[in-house]
Amino acid sequence: MTNHPSAGQAAWGSGSSAPPGRTATVEIVVPVHNEERALAGCVDVLRDHLARAFPFAWSITIVDNASTDGTPDIAAGLAARLPGVRLLSLPRKGRGLALRTAWTRSAADVVVYMDVDLSTGLDALLPLVVPLVNGHSDISVGSRLAPGARVVRGPRRELISRCYNALIRLTHGVRFSDAQCGFKAARTDVIRPLLARVEDDAWFFDTELLLLAAYNGLRVHEVPVDWVEDVDSRVHLVRTVLDDLRGLVRVARAKVTGRARVPGLPRRPALRPAHPDAVLAADGALRWHVASFAVVGALSTVAHLGLYAALRLAVPVLPANLIALSIATVLNTEANRRLTFPAPNGRAPRSPLRIHVLAMAAFGLYYALTSGALLTLHAVVPDPPSGLELAVLVGACALGTVGRFLVLRRWMLHPAGK
Structure with missing residues (x-):
């Protein structure tokens, strides 16, 4: 595993430290595997948006998951020449592995994840982060199924997504509407205890994280997003769905046995009866x-x-x-x-x-x-x-x-x- 710069160095986009007037630090993690065509453009668009419209100190961490094309070299070049960008290289694949590693090592107040294709409109980034910075919520998720969301995707993926999320709500009694949108954020002090209990290192990571958060009484905030399907997506839908179904059963078993209970999480005080x-x-x-x-x-x-x-x-x-x-x-x-x-x-x-x-x-x-x-x-x-x-x-x-x-x-x- 390699880092550019070192894991302990916070390379904030506005400078070497959080500037005056910025009350929180936010680290945006972008996992990549063989994304040599999309990576540079993604980082340029993201940095431009952050510089123009984001009021918090930020950094971007590219997490390379054992790419075999030119992605590592491109990522290293971006980290070397762009302030606020760093590279974390992992020896094996797995979106969950990438997020777990980067989020666990983060020194920021809030950690964010987004897909490299930028399918989700960046206008939703600030609404995603603000409820975490002001303490209202513990985890924020972008939703393609919440009222107000605008989505462009094929009927097959639309049907699979709606059925899968309906199954999650039916079997686990949760209220969030979209478990797998590649657009999420969390308070770092909350996410670390959860990460220790999340077992999946692949695509079910998102769902498992949210199920554990809801089960342990954390507040999950949903943001309706604009989302356009990436026609170059390499996700194997059938295999992913089967893995997700096995994951739902595993999490249900963990709830029954008590392994889903996560100690060390913040608890929101109940309303005082005298009030x-x-x-x-x-x-x-x-x-x-x-x-x-x-x-x-x-x-x-x-x-x-x-x-x-x-x-x-x-x-x-x-x-x-x-x-x-x-x-x-x-x-x-x-x-x-x-x-x-x-x-x-x-x-x-x-x-x-x-x-x-x-x-x-x-x-x-x-x-x-x-x-x-x-x-x-x-x-x-x-x-x-x-x-x-x-x-x-x-x-x-x-x-x-x-x-x-x-x-x-x-x-x-x-x-x-x-």
């Missing part, structure tokens, strides 16, 4: 929880009845009811997890799988409560009137519903891992 706004927020949240839980429950009941009616065409009463009720419970839990009890800001959400397992356990207790109430009634009153039986069942259901509400609210809103 008037916090009290109002808590009251409003409780009203929302009750109303949303009731609506979800009503819809789940409709789903339960519909499934039961369909299953009764092929299976006996008890199995039909058990299967329909189990499916409705899963749907109910997922809807409540996403809509009724989303994780509060600054707190890491519990694992979706863990929540579903706990919810099924609560369902078992609910089922035992209602069945036990009926069995107890029949033991005390051998032949109870139908009205009494119905009243006992309604009471047991009401008690079980309140208990389930309190249990789910506690599980889903309580800080993960505590």
Whole structure:
């Protein structure tokens, strides 16, 4: 591994040190592999934009990933003659490896990553960085799928991107819309602990980083971008998608086992209960929880009845009811997890799988409560009137519903891992 200049030297674009009036330092990392045609033009355009429209002290680090063409020589020449540009040479390929190495060694306050093709419009660079500099957010990502984004790309890549990001949101319950846009930034003090847990060194690196950030309660800021597809892209889509699917499974397993919990990350303080706004927020949240839980429950009941009616065409009463009720419970839990009890800001959400397992356990207790109430009634009153039986069942259901509400609210809103 070689550096031009040395890893500890900050070559800021405005001079050897951050100039007066500039409150933060930003290092922009551009990974390259066999990019001899695009590299020089990219650096020229980027430096011109930074000099004209970027208010912070900046440096550009070109990370060469074992290029076999003229890229290393071009990069070395740029680093030698242009202030604020340096070269980091790595012996093997991997976008994730490039970012991990450069970001870990960075002395800047904020680190940025962008693709060498500059597919993303540079007007989004300042909105990407500002929320990190002022402390509002921990990680910023450019999004081609957020409202306001303008994108030019083929239908095949558009479909794959939308399906992949929808799969991420469905399986991991995250809210960011675009995991793999080559335009990201992070506070350096936040990113270092995360990098120690990110395993992928290739294209899944971005997704894994964001999944761990969201799981650990960090604030991810999205910036809608202008993006034009690079027709010379050499990404192997099918192989990349398969690797990403394996990565999603691996991260889910890490959440279940606890390996996804990252110590040493900053925690955002919760609203203090004594604050008037916090009290109002808590009251409003409780009203929302009750109303949303009731609506979800009503819809789940409709789903339960519909499934039961369909299953009764092929299976006996008890199995039909058990299967329909189990499916409705899963749907109910997922809807409540996403809509009724989303994780509060600054707190890491519990694992979706863990929540579903706990919810099924609560369902078992609910089922035992209602069945036990009926069995107890029949033991005390051998032949109870139908009205009494119905009243006992309604009471047991009401008690079980309140208990389930309190249990789910506690599980889903309580800080993960505590």
